[in-house]
Amino acid sequence: MPDGGALIHARGLTKRFGPLCAVDAIDFDVRKGEAFGFLGPNGAGKSSTMRMIGCVSPVTDGTLRVLGLDPLTDGPAIRGRLGVVPQMDTLDNELTVRENLVIYGRYFGLSRRELRARADDLLEFVQLEERANDPVEPLSGGMKRRLTIARSLVNDPELLLLDEPTTGLDPQARHVVWDRLFRLKQRGVTLVLTTHYMDEAEQLCDRLVIMHQGRIAEEGSPAELIQRLSTREVVELRFAGDTPPVEGVFDGRVARVEELPDRVLLYTDDGDALVPLAHERLGPQSVLVRRSTLEDVFLRLTGRTLVD
Amino acid sequence: MTTLAGTRGHLLFERNLMVYRRAWLIIFSGLFEPLFYLFSLGFGLGHFVGRVHGVTYASYIAPALLASSAMNGAIYDATTNVFWKLRYAKVYDAVLATPLGPADVALGETSWAQFRGLLYAAGFIVTAASLGLVHSWWGALALPAAVVVGFGFAGMGIAASTFIRTWQDFDLVQLVQLPMFLFSATFYPLSVYPTALQWVVRFSPLYEAIVLVRSFTLGTVGWTNLVDAGYLVVLGALGIRLARRRMAGLLLT
Known part of the structure; x- marks a missing residue:
């Protein structure tokens, strides 16, 4: 061939x-x-x-x-x-x-x-x-x-x-x-x-x-x-009411911040290190630290989630 | 490995045979319709009509009913069933993912619809012959004639089914089929019409089909019967060609 x-x-x-x-x-x-x-x-x-x-x-x-x-x-x-x-x-x-x-x-x-x-x-x-x-x-x-x-x-x-x-x-x-x-x-x-x-x-x-x-x-x-397009970990923050302004809060400590309608995603290589700061400054209802997935890669590339 | 377009159409026929192995009754129900006409009009009404062209009225309309039943069987399958498989059951979507192509589908379904028409015709001719309504040994050729009739209407029917969009559109098929059945010199000779109208009726494919079958059962065969058969073959072939193109356009997007 x-x-x-x-x-x-x-x-x-x-x-x-x-x-x-x-x-x-x-x-x-x-x-x-x-x-x-x-x-x-x-x-x-x-x-x-x-x-x-x-x-x-x-x-x-x-x-x-x-x-x-x-x-x-x-x-x-x-x-x-x-x-x-x-x-x-x-x-x-x-x-x-x-x-x-x-x-x-x-x-x-x-x-x-x-x-x-x-x-x-x-x-x-x-x-x-x-x-x-x-x-x-x-x-x-x-x-x-x-x-x-x-x-x-x-x-x-x-x-x-x-x-x-x-x-x-x-x-x-x-x-x-x-x-x-x-x-x-x-x-x-x-x-x-x-x-x-x-x-x-x-x-x-x-x-x-x-x-x-x-x-x-x-x-x-x-x-x-x-590995190429996302960080090792992601911190997901969810809020009870409206999302408070997050701009500038994590400057220098995260690679990227993604604001979605229902949650905020913080891209970092060490998620746990961000948790206390997130609680102190934003008071989220829940905080989840997880590994990056292809969903994050997709979000980065297109600004959209895969399954709406 | 190349496959010639249309050479695998028999597999569609085989598929339909598998389906109807369990549903023979549905097919057989169609056998009775022409017999009802034969008894009601041929013998019932025929009692008052007397003889037409030198034979009893029942003998006169029997070949017409035979041609009509070949037509009805073929059209029924070629429109209703093909439409269902094309638009709803997605049978051809699955088939076209295999080595088969649109030409195989068009040819395979035509042969099946033709077969259905042939079954009805065969059932009818056995009855008609046993009632003494076949007047010549030429009558043995009425069955091959029914194959030609079935081919013509199956090909046209399959082409038509690719244009049908909703079940309501079947009323249009009826609108063509019913007058064709009633006015194609089925129940009385062409000479009943004024000359101008006779020429219109001559273009009805069912008229040609009836002339063909009638020549065989009454033993009045002539060279012009080749024209009748040729007309039906050409119409059927054109229908298959159109159906193949339409199906490719609808399914291979």
């Missing part, structure tokens, strides 16, 4: 819908075996990028190679080697759990005989063996997601695309999904996922890009981004 073995290679990749520029000339490479994330709020261009990679959305401008092939001319061949978990479940409600896997495998040209065994394996992998012959409709959100993941694996894909794999799931269901994705990662499946959950990105991604308004704001591993 001309692009140094990258499974996905994008240069100046652009998607426009009429006057709206959803993806604005982004560059990135996804390497074999890594878990690569697009982190950003709704409307940042993550899903548009994923749809272009999945060859279901024509590229407006720029270069995109997936598995070394051009989506414009080799869409069916590329799609045959991809697994896709779309943002909205597109399970076939007129078929049972098991039939969903079988017919999906048939779309990839697999034989019924092959699929009998594979459907069993996949149902076991996503812990849905007992629901095999049930209709899809009454399954919980978490089960549907797991079935969608099983379905995406039916063709033994080289590259798995997951568009917000856990959005809308309760915490327990999210952990089950993460666990399965983690196992796939261990097996060497290349994962590309979008998310607006920083904990998801931190848990699963080896490398990620932070997207904002159709552009890539930063790129790196989660730890690297936090």
Whole structure:
């Protein structure tokens, strides 16, 4: 492959819908075996990028190679080697759990005989063996997601695309999904996922890009981004009534102060050292010292929080 | 590995077969409609009508009902079911993430709708033949004729379904389908119309379909039947082409 073995290679990749520029000339490479994330709020261009990679959305401008092939001319061949978990479940409600896997495998040209065994394996992998012959409709959100993941694996894909794999799931269901994705990662499946959950990105991604308004704001591993773009610790202050003026109070003692509608964030390498001063000068209702996360990185880059 | 557009359409057919394995009854309910017409109009009203073109009234309208049932079956599936899968069930969104493309969807769904029309036609012709309403060995070709009829209406129906936005729009489908059923020389010969109107009726695809099937069941086959069949094939093919383009535009954004 001309692009140094990258499974996905994008240069100046652009998607426009009429006057709206959803993806604005982004560059990135996804390497074999890594878990690569697009982190950003709704409307940042993550899903548009994923749809272009999945060859279901024509590229407006720029270069995109997936598995070394051009989506414009080799869409069916590329799609045959991809697994896709779309943002909205597109399970076939007129078929049972098991039939969903079988017919999906048939779309990839697999034989019924092959699929009998594979459907069993996949149902076991996503812990849905007992629901095999049930209709899809009454399954919980978490089960549907797991079935969608099983379905995406039916063709033994080289590259798995997951568009917000856990959005809308309760915490327990999210952990089950993460666990399965983690196992796939261990097996060497290349994962590309979008998310607006920083904990998801931190848990699963080896490398990620932070997207904002159709552009890539930063790129790196989660730890690297936090280290480079935030401080070691954050002090969160919450107030009972209106936030008192904080300007100048911590001058010289913090790297940065961020005032949000519901709290004030103090960025420092030693949070505990600030607590007495904060109590003395501002009288907050609560004080929390925590480590920096990707959320802080995102806030620094865009001035916005990820999940509003 | 390259795949030729449209060569995997049979997998959609297979998917529909899986769905209807559990719901055969729904399909069979459509078998009865043309039989009700046959008994009520063909034998009931026919009692007062006498003979048309040298055959009993029931024999005269039976092929028309056969063509109509192939049309109804095909249109019903091509519009209602395809619309549902396209706009609500997101079946094609899932399908297009696989090696299949819009051409496969258009062709696969056409073949299924055609198959549904064929089933209705087959059920009807068995009944009609056993009642002595088929007058020629040419009648054996009425079934292949129904395949052609189903293709024409399935292709057009699928194209139409890509333009449908709400369930209310189905009234428009009815608005075309019902007069076509009633006025396409279904229940009386074309000669009933004044000359100018005859030319309008000749453009009705159902008229062509009825002429085709009637030639076979009454044994009045001629070279012009190729024109009837050709007209339906062309309309069906144009419908599939349009449907493929429309589906690509709607789903691959």
